[in-house]
Amino acid sequence: MKKIKISSNNILLLITVALFVAMYGAGCIVYGSKGFTHLQTFLNVLINNAGLICVAAGTTCVMLTGGIDISVGSLVAMDCMILAVGIEQKGMSSITLMILILAIGLVFGLVQGYLIAYLQIQPFIATMAGMFFARGMTAVICTEQVSIVSDAFFVGLSNAKINIPFGIGAYTNKKGILQIPYVRPTVIVALLVVVLIYLMLKYTKFGRSIYAVGGNQMSATLMGLNVAKTKMLTYVLASFLCSIGGICYCLNTMCGTTTQAGGYEMDAISSAVIGGTLLTGGVGNVIGTLFGVLINGTISALVKSNGKLNSSWPNIITAVLLCFFIVLQAIFAKIKEAKKA
Amino acid sequence: MDSNIALTMRGICMTFPGVKALDNVDFTLKKGEIRALMGENGAGKSTLIKCLTGVNKFEAGEIHVDGIEGPIINKDTMDAQKKGISTVYQEVNLCPNLSVAENLYIGREPLTKIGTVNRRKMNQMAAQLMKDLDLDIDVTQNLEEYSLALQQMIAIARAVDMESKVLILDEPTSSLDDNEVEKLFGMMRRLRDQGVGIIFVTHFLEQVYAVCDGITVLRNGTLVGEYSVEELPRVKLVAAMMGKDFDDLASIKPEGINDFSKVPLEIEAKGLSHPGTIKPFDLDIHKGEVVGLTGLLGSGRSELARVIYGADKAHTGTLKVDGKEVKIKAPIDAMNLGMGLLPDDRKAEGIIGDMSVRENIVLAMQAKQGMFKKIPMAKQIEIADKFIDMLQIKTASRETLIKQLSGGNQQKVILARWLATEPDFLILDEPTRGIDIGTKTEIQKLVIKLAEEGKSVIFISSEIEEMLRTCNRMAVLRDGMKVGEIGMEEMTQEGVMHAIAGGDHHE
The missing domain is CATH 3.40.50.300 (P-loop containing nucleotide triphosphate hydrolases)
Structure with missing residues (x-):
């Protein structure tokens, strides 16, 4: 029987999970009458944030190496615009476009990763260039808002409901119609991404190299790991996941505009931090990030349920949470130092 | 083969x-x-x-x-x-x-x-x-x-x-x-x-x-x-x-003055303390005297020095420098009073890796002069060359980045930094740690030379032998408290060990 170790690393994760449960529980009590207790409310949080989950999973990997990727929001916007314009104005098939977008993600990551890993450019600067490039390209492709309506497959995918089996969470509404809770295909994709990235980080050489590089780059080099290659592949992975996230995001919004997904990179980073990933690298995991996204999503849902609060309140609450978590991290770091001395 | x-x-x-x-x-x-x-x-x-x-x-x-x-x-x-x-x-x-x-x-x-x-x-x-x-x-x-x-x-x-x-x-x-x-x-x-x-x-x-x-x-x-x-x-x-x-390392100490009682005081500390690190202590240091601080690691050696220098603000007590009572709020005050501190953790507190040897040497001097009165380049070069020569710093040139130097040579550069400010009172915290024996001897000789020039020195080292060779007097610390002083005549390896370990006859 393996006992679960409580180290300062997984304490952060535990706190995140506990916070999510507490927050959601509080929502159920306070806004129970507004449907907060329905499973669908929770599933909607997942549906609304499926894209962000994919993106944040990539951001987490990058942050684990001690880097940062601020290009993801713009890349998502560019992906949406390519899909919208491709379908509506060029008459291309959505499947071709999705493959194209995934390929763009790979190339995008390859360029950023090369700059960072081999030319040793600061990740912040290199991905900032990527951020401006993708945002600029979005407007170059089209400055109008383009809604996606004509591709039957894509529209079908967007509206597809996957019902929760066995009647779990089903209820009859006031009009006497049976409501079966459902998720969208994007949620399945997002959860699959989380599981795969979790396994990748834990059980593959590449995954462990990511932790090693983030823990101590010099040591990783001296232990014979290929640091540059690890870093580059991580950025490729992040941009690829970002493209998957972009498609999910687009399936949710069904349009391309120049301004959408603004600040998405910051949402991804804050989710990772709230989920226990250290900005200095080496500590964190993607399950935490999932809960980070869920917490952010729950805050929005709570504010929406309240109905009276200004829509900027989620930002304020996220800010408070971020402070709370970085202070916690700092305290744990101090405790560790004190233990050593 | x-x-x-x-x-x-x-x-x-x-x-x-x-x-x-x-x-x-x-x-x-x-x-x-x-x-x-x-x-x-x-x-x-x-x-x-x-x-x-x-x-x-x-x-x-x-x-x-x-x-x-x-x-x-x-x-x-x-x-x-x-x-x-x-x-x-x-x-x-x-x-x-x-x-x-x-x-x-x-x-x-x-x-x-x-x-x-x-x-x-x-x-x-x-x-x-x-x-x-x-x-x-x-x-x-x-x-x-x-x-x-x-x-x-x-x-x-x-x-x-x-x-x-x-x-x-x-x-x-x-x-x-x-x-x-x-x-x-x-x-x-x-x-x-x-x-x-x-x-x-x-x-x-x-x-x-x-x-x-x-x-x-x-x-x-x-x-x-x-x-x-x-x-x-x-x-x-x-x-x-x-x-x-x-x-013969034992013989580097000059036969010069051993009785400092008639020499004026450079530093006169009365009841200085810093909460949590060092309890109130008195310490007098005469001009031209080398006073060693000894005690186990963590006994408050560095902390005592830091309080005098103002790196940790004194909570109680008074400090007289050159006979005048002074208030030291921050290290810059201490520097202006002619003090210098060579910290023991040179990586964290001492060197600035991406600056050249010259820049590292003139750093404290520049700080003392103020931000806006830049030391002319010719002067900087002159000073840097003087100390590179004097301390025999092994560097490719004065413009080499300090991080490319070996540890002992980095230590010498930091020493040069403080010597360049021409201090009257120098605190050297483990100046010879991690450096080789030849350089150690050179630094010890340098300390004695400085003392002969009338400068006062606090010398902190974990190596008792080294302290015996360089110090005129030693203060003993234990658990954040100054527990006694050892004069020239008692300064033997055994005597010092006794004092550090405890026992009452030195208190």
């Missing part, structure tokens, strides 16, 4: 910009031998090791390793490891955020059939390895949970498990206490008996004689000689390292 030989290096040459780092150096290591690689700072020890491990590219020469045909050239450390040459560095080069098992096996993890890391097998292998080495460690815990000494031994375990023929230990003991050092030696002996050739780089002479079989001495990038321990006793070793007859 002789079957008894683990490693030979022949005629290794290597040049850094402007400096011939290695000139035709030979090195031989037998199987089952612990060989000390000795030399002063800048003698080429690290460079030679780096040539061996592939970090540096050498220009000429050959390296032969047992079991491999023909000369080898390593591309990088991984390549060297594959050829059986493993290195453990002074700083533990492992990842604190990974488990002990992972640190042991990362890069060569056991895999499952589908190509993922077999964590269970890895943990089993790691546990077995720890058991073989007699270490009581839970390999699933993160590395950071363990002490530095254990981390160091885990690093060695990793190196050894690579089935190395040659194990390089580069100053592995500098952060360990005596007990831990002994454990490490036990491990080294066990490996030696298994036939591993060990290269041991250290600054501690006694450790050489405690554990080594042979000694190779380098000086200024050339080979002085390869000896067995028996044929090179301590004094001869030092002489070989320094390349001159050993100064």
